[in-house]
Structure formats: structure tokens, C-alpha cells
Amino acid sequence: MKKRILVVDDEPALTRMVKLNLERTGNYEVRTENQGRMAVPAAKEFKPDLIFLDVMMPDMGGDEVSILLKEDEELSKIKFIFMTAIVTRAETDAMGSNIGGNEFLAKPVRTDELIAAIERVLGES
């Protein structure tokens, strides 16, 4: 059974690339959203195994989205991975303590790194 991945990033081209690269492996079914506020409704509808969240989005940041997800009983079990354009150690430390756990990936990320991260996060459960 294919794993369902939701990708939320304000860059349509990037979400398209992620979708193309993941789906061509035959192991994943990918849905993309380009607005932060669409993450929760999309998750309720698509019921993903894992969500990629861009941290910096104009309408709603990935950190806010992650909080909404955790607060929602139905969605709180879904794993997510942050993707960010700016990752320094201070930043990840701060976000880790504020948002709790989960993986960070720094853009630009290669497809094999992306898949490795998915397997790592989903493998834990």
C-alpha cells in the first residue's frame, strides 16, 4: 500500500517537483498545497501518513500549522517534517523546543535525502 504524503509549501514548482520525484518511485501518493491555511482541511480530506511543512509561508507558517495539527484530535497522530530555507543550529534548536520533535530538512534537499527522511520518520511508528 502506497504511503500518502501531503506537501505544503508556497512554491508551486517545488511541490510539483516533490510530487514528481516521490510518485515516480511508485511508493507514494502525494497531494500538494500551496497555502498554509489549506494544510488542515487537506489533511482531514486526504488523511496523509506524513506531511511536509514549509516553515515560512506568507499566510500561515509551518509552525502554526503544526500546532493546529496537534490540537486536532483526528490529526494529532500524523507525523510531519519541516522544510525550511533557513536552517541554522540556533534556529532548529529554538524550533525544536517550541514545536516539539520531528524532522527538519534544509532546502535545497535532494530526493534521496527526502526519501530517507520519510522512511526514518515513518519507520519509528
Place this chain on the structure above:
Amino acid sequence: MRLSELIVTPCHLAMMLVFLAGQVVAEPLATEAPVILDAREQAWIQAHPVIRIAPDPDFAPIEWFNHSGDYQGMTSDYIRLLEKQLGIRFEVVAAPNWKTVIGMARDRQVDMLTAIARTQQRDTYLLFSQPHISMQGAVISNQDLPLIHTLDDLKGYKVAVVEGYLWDDILTPHAGEIAINRFYDLQTALFSTSRGVTDVAVSALDSARFVMRKEGLVDLKVVTMLPQKIELHFGVRNDWPLLAGILNKGLASISPEQYTAIREKWLGVDAPGIWKNPLYRNTVLAVLGLLLLVIAVVTIWNRMLNSRVRQRTLELKNAQSQLIQAEKLESIGRLAAGVAHEVKNPLAIIQMGADYLSQEMPEDETTAAVITDIDDAVRRADTVIKGLLDFSRDKELLLKPGNINEIVERSLHLVGHEMRQRNIAVKSDLAGDLPDIDLDANKLQQVLINLFMNSAHAMERQGELIVCSSLKMLASNTDLTGDHDNRFKTGERVLWLEVMDNGPGIREQDRARIFDPFYTTKPVGEGTGLGLSVSRNIINLHRGSIDIRNRPEGGAAVVMMFKLNAGDNE
């Protein structure tokens, strides 16, 4: 009364200034020495073995009596010469003042006066020899009075003269316009001008000068020379015409050299020195001393101010460069954050696009090469962005006690593959007894890798990378050249870390700027110009210093110093 006829010289005033200025001119008569007196004259002298003379007791430098009562001045020398030349014996009669002198001559209590101007009135009881002294008149004051050139210009001024002297007689007709103040001697007259009681004094220049020197009247100066001059003669009782002739012969026998010698003796440079006047001398010494003291104080003060200014300027420059640096960091930080976000997304798209294409395109060599090029380009761009972020974000460290040697070894291990590929030999000489210091291992590793890679790039292919660590006592200021924040001092023990290569070294013009952000000596695309800036920031955050130098044997050496923990610096 001393009165003389007024001789207005026909010469132009300027001519006189040039030729006669200030001089008593002893006028040699036609020289016909040796004196040959005729029989009548010699007989007369034998009949009159002693001639009584009465010099003016107060007419220096022409004639006067000093404190011991000795006959002084130019005429005294004339008289002595004449005694020798003529075989006459003169007997000096000391009169208390000029008025008495004149009275004695009139009453024939004396036979001869030695320096007297000729007047019609005096012609009634005296016969005159040829003139032997000529003196120019002068106006003297303690003020600058540039408009006074002649006696006519004295209108409206208070003028000091000696009563009965020639100048009194000249000015008296103008008494309505000129306030004439008469004094009994020249000294008093000049004092009155010096003290401001009178505006000017009019006198024979040489007499005035003599008194001014003697009395130390340094404030007085000659305002102008006058066209009038006074001529002095010997005057003999008018019933002795033979004596007048004899005296003329005597004067003629005095050689020009003798006249000059006499003139210089009484009027020359060494004339009674103003320096001998204690008031003048002490005043001058006091003023000089004070001046020297003031100069010394001002000089010392200046030096102190100068050095303080230099120090302050240096401090200001340092503060300014720190401000500029901070401002640079600030703007780079803002730029970096913005750029990172805007550039990293497109990079991610390119990266994943390349990933996709690499899977979908037919597998041939060219396609593979293109994909690799894209991957490399993305990684390079990402490195630049990371450098910017590092540079702007490195404001805090996670400090833990650690051994710097371990970090060196780990960093060398990480670049080992790169060095082998480049054929670079790696040597390390790490002191075994290094104490732990507070450090951020990851950050120092970043610095070291950066330095190692810089060296590798500098050496191109082949070469030797040497890393040394030691405890070192800072011996001289050359050890401190990289310590811009003055954290270290000579005599201090520090942890010393040196990274050396045998590449081309660093050019002097690069040395000053090598740590500046974006300054790079590498070709375009190979360096961000941020590596050393970031490294320095990190070392600074460790309260250390970093400096780059050229090795005497060739190549560059990066020298880093770190503070020891308090307990270790014994």
C-alpha cells in the same frame, strides 16, 4: 649757559643718517704731525707751565667725573695726548656743574674749557680751537611716533631738554607751540620721558645713548635723527691767542687712528655696558628665565596633549572600525536572511528538477555530466548562502571545556581525503600537555576546516600542511600583531595554534583586508570571501585572536591564540 651756534648741515637728512647716524664724529684736522711748535710758542709754554682746565662734570661720554672723581671721556684722552705732544701740563679743576664751569671761565679762574660749543656771546671771553667733536641731534621717546621727523613736528608734544643746552636754545622760540620741560641734567630729562612725564626728549644722540645704557632705560628709543648737529671746541681765555694756535697744532697732530681709537673707546660696542646695570641685567635674566620656563611648560604640555590626542584618535579609530564592522555584520545578516529564503527555494526546485530528470532521461554520458554539473552548481550556491548565514548568525557559542588537539585531529581527519587527492602531506605537532579551554567544538572545527582548505587551495597540488599547538609565553609585540582587541599582553601564557603551508604566502596588500567580509583572493566562483571573516568571528567569540603571516621559509601561517582558563595560567 652752554650755548652754541646752530649749524644746519646742507646735507640731505638721509645722507646724514647713513654717514653720521648716532656717531660722535671726532674730526681729525689736517694731519701735520709731528707737531713743531715755533720758538715763540715754545717760549709761551715755558712761561705757562700749567694750564687750568674745567671739564663739564656731567657730559658723558664727552667728559665727566666718575664716582671716584676721575676725569673721564673723550676730551680726557685728547688732553692726555696733547700733554705728550705739546709738553703742556693741564691741571683739572673740578666744578660741580656746567654753570660753574662757565662762570669760572668768564672770571678766568680756569684757563681753558675742553668741550664747548661756540656762540657769539662766548666769543666775548673765549677763543675757540678747531672743532674736535661733532654730535647729531635726536628725538627720543618710549612710544612709536612715526610722524616726527624734524623739530617742527614736535608741536603739541611735551618735550624734555637739558636747561641751557643747545636744544633748549633751539626750541625756546617755539615755546608757544611746544611744551618745553627743562631739566638740570640729561639723566633726569630722559627719566622724565621714560616715566611718561614728557613725550619726547631732545638731545645729542650719543649723550642720550650713553645715559640710556648706563641707566638701563631700555624702553627708550630713537624716534628720529635731527638735521641739527652740535660741534664742540676747546675754548681758551681770549687773552691767550697763542694757546689757541698751539691747541690747533696739537689737534692736527693726532692721527686718524688715534681719533678712531678714542671714539671707539668711549662710544664703541664696549662702551659702559648696559649689561652692567643690575636693574637691566636682572630684568633681562628674569624675563629670559620666565620665557624659558614658559617654553618648557608649553612644550611639555604640548607633548602631553599630543600623546593624548594620538591615543584618543587611536581609540576613536578602533571604535569606529568596530562600529563599521558591526554595521557590516548587521546589514549582511539582514541581507543573508532575505537572500537565503529567496534563493534556497529556487535551488530546491533546481535540485529536485535535476533529480527527476536524472531518472527520466536516457542514461548516456552527456546527460549524466549535465546532471552532475547542475548538482555541483546547486551545492556551490548553497555553500555561499550557508556562509552568509554563518557569518551573520554566529553570535553565540556553546562553550564547553575541551581539548583543542582533539578538534584539530578530527578536522584533519575530515579533510584527509581531500588532502590525499591533492597530494598534500599533512603534519601535526601537537603539544601533549595542553589544558582544556572553554570552546565550541563544532565552530572551531568549522574554522580549522576552513583554514585547511584555504591552505590546500593556496598550494594547488602538492605541498605540506603543518598544524602545531603549544603553550606559549608571549615574548614580544610581534606575537601580538593579530590581537586587535588588546586581549593579550606580553608575558602572558596562551594556547598557541598555528596552521602553516608552503604555498605562495600572502601578498602584503591582501594582508590588511584578508579578514574583511567578501574579500577573496580566489577566482570568481571559488570563494565567497566569507570563510576567514566567519573564522575570525568565531575566534573572537572565543576571546582569542587570529592573524595571518608569511613564513620566513615561504608560505603562509595562520596564528591563533586562546586564553587559558584562570587556574591554568600560572
